[in-house]
Amino acid sequence: MSGVRLILKDHQWERMEPHLPGKRSDPGRTGADNRLFPEAVLWLARTGSPWRDLPAFFGNWNSAFVRFSRWSKDGVWDRLFAMMANDPDFEYVMIDSTIVRAHQHAAGKKGGPEARAIGRSRGGLTTKIHAIVDALGNPLRFILTPGQASDYTEAEALIADIPAEHVLADKGYDSGAFRDAIHAQDAVPVIPPRKTSPQVPCDYALYCERNLIERFLQKIKHFRRIATRYDQTPRAFLSILCLVSAFIWTK
Incomplete structure (x- = not known):
């Protein structure tokens, strides 16, 4: 294993x-070392290393990079995530966000920082990674914005069409x-009111479960390529997240 x-x-x-291309049953060419390729991408995600530093054990780094980019454009990583997340617990869901530092190499693409979901704060x-998880703390959806964006801006998009019984979120x-x-989605909000807001009821016992999304956000940051964003395009960064x-x- 070198x-x-x-x-x-x-x-x-x-x-x-x-759920991945290149199987023997798929039309066209069968993928060589089909298991080794996701392993290569996970190795990069875990270590935060540049593509050029991919160990020779995984094959040619440029071939792996081209394949990763092609799968990103084709939505392969998104579909894989969707198929793995096919049995969520919708008793309640939790939303939150986390900010990750964008490496200077991520800022060099044309199109402007806003288009790349990069901000200066x-x-x-x-x-900023906006996320929603189910009642077991498993991820359901991500949205990227520049780091200075308010948490609230993506809240409705995160919960759209998700049939949860309760939605847990912090005061933000x-x-x-x-x-x-x-x-409107037949769910119950579990959100503590600010001191300056109308004092609406909140199920604080259930709210304690919100720690699950905080633990999930810490879990994905164990992967250094997520804790620090090196990818220039939001699509590539979301592919790693997926x-x-x-x-x-x-x-």
Whole structure:
């Protein structure tokens, strides 16, 4: 193995394999080392290394990069995440966000920082990951914005069409309009009111479960390529998020 530590267990690969291109049953060319390629991307996600530093054990780094980009454009990573997240617990869902530092190499693409979901705040160049998880703390959806964006801006998009019974969020999401959006989906908001807001009821016992999304956001930051954004395009960064989330679903 040349000292390379792999991450996928057999049961995880068995779940992922049917949903990835290059199987013998697929039309066209059969993918060589189909399991080794997701392993290569997970290795990069875990270590935060540049593509050029991909160990030779995984094959040619440029071929792996081209394949990753092609799968990103084709939506392969998004579909894999969706298929792994096919049995969520909708008793309640939780939303929150986290800011990650964007490396200077992520800021060099044409189109402007806003188009790349990169902003400049007190911490420098940053991207904000808005996330929603189910009642077991498993991820359901991500949205990227520049780091200085308010948490509230993506709240309604995060919960759209998700059939949860309750929606848990912190005081940053305390808004009459958002509460109305939750009620419109036949769900109950569990959001503590600010001191300056109308004092609406909140199920504080259930609110304690919100720690699950905080734990999830810390979990994905164990992957250094997520804790620091190196990818220039939001699509590439989201692809890494989707693969890591698919991995978490299969653990």
